[in-house]
Amino acid sequence: MDTDYGRFLPLAPATLHILLSLAREDLHGYGIMQEVARQSDGKYKLGPGTLYDNLQRLMDQGLVDEAKRRPAGEDPRRRYYRLTPAGRGVLASEIARLEEVVHEAKLRLRLPETRRAT
Amino acid sequence: MSRTLYRCLLRLHPREFRRQFGGEMLWIFDEASGTDHRFLYSVMFFADAIRSLARQWLLRSGSWKIAVALAGALIQVTIGGLGHLLFGPLSQHGTLRTANAATRIDLDALVRIGIWSVSGIVVSVILLAVWVKKFNARRIRAVHL
Numbered sequence: 001m002d003t004d005y006g007r008f009l010p011l012a013p014a015t016l017h018i019l020l021s022l023a024r025e026d027l028h029g030y031g032i033m034q035e036v037a038r039q040s041d042g043k044y045k046l047g048p049g050t051l052y053d054n055l056q057r058l059m060d061q062g063l064v065d066e067a068k069r070r071p072a073g074e075d076p077r078r079r080y081y082r083l084t085p086a087g088r089g090v091l092a093s094e095i096a097r098l099e100e101v102v103h104e105a106k107l108r109l110r111l112p113e114t115r116r117a118t
Numbered sequence: 119m120s121r122t123l124y125r126c127l128l129r130l131h132p133r134e135f136r137r138q139f140g141g142e143m144l145w146i147f148d149e150a151s152g153t154d155h156r157f158l159y160s161v162m163f164f165a166d167a168i169r170s171l172a173r174q175w176l177l178r179s180g181s182w183k184i185a186v187a188l189a190g191a192l193i194q195v196t197i198g199g200l201g202h203l204l205f206g207p208l209s210q211h212g213t214l215r216t217a218n219a220a221t222r223i224d225l226d227a228l229v230r231i232g233i234w235s236v237s238g239i240v241v242s243v244i245l246l247a248v249w250v251k252k253f254n255a256r257r258i259r260a261v262h263l
Contacts, residue, residue, distance in 0.1 A: 029142050030145070047163060048139075048147070050169070052143060052170075053178070056178075075145060078142070078145060
């Protein structure tokens, strides 16, 4: 198994939001768009063109897959997508990377205050 | 009306992308049209569809290679023709100053320009294809599970 996820990082904002929205449950395209809008308090809105361009790329890379399950009686045009184990690994790596960035940023921003206090 | 227009924009996408996602994109448009902010959504969706159209044709479908090859051919033919007119036998004999200079270009010269242009295009396309293949191999390394 290839677990070198570093080659996919850093993720573009759209990719990060899509992977994050699929982390909890399988969603269809419109569900992903709504979840992305919810995550960002409506500040980041994905259009269908951007969404499916990213989904196509993520499926080519093996990070997202089409879910087989489909609730009965649903519109046949509605397809569900799910995160693959590799996709979950890439997302975890990106979150760890972002945590390091945030940690570093906090350290740097705190330095002037510490100096002023001493 | 707006649905028909959006559908037309979707139909302009490359066939593979349209086949895979066209139905879902239209379904999302229908869903969003039923909400309170349908005008805002329509504007956003049209802008997104136009961007998507450009992205799919220029970046993803590989048609940009044909566009680059055609542009290269045009540049080469233009440069070749201008070079021949400026530095070739016509300029040396001063025939450029005559009104019917264009008619003096002989067939051999045109064939030479054509051969050089076609050779240039072939080399450009081969180099471009090799570069694109390497670039794609680097970019899309699927994770083997």
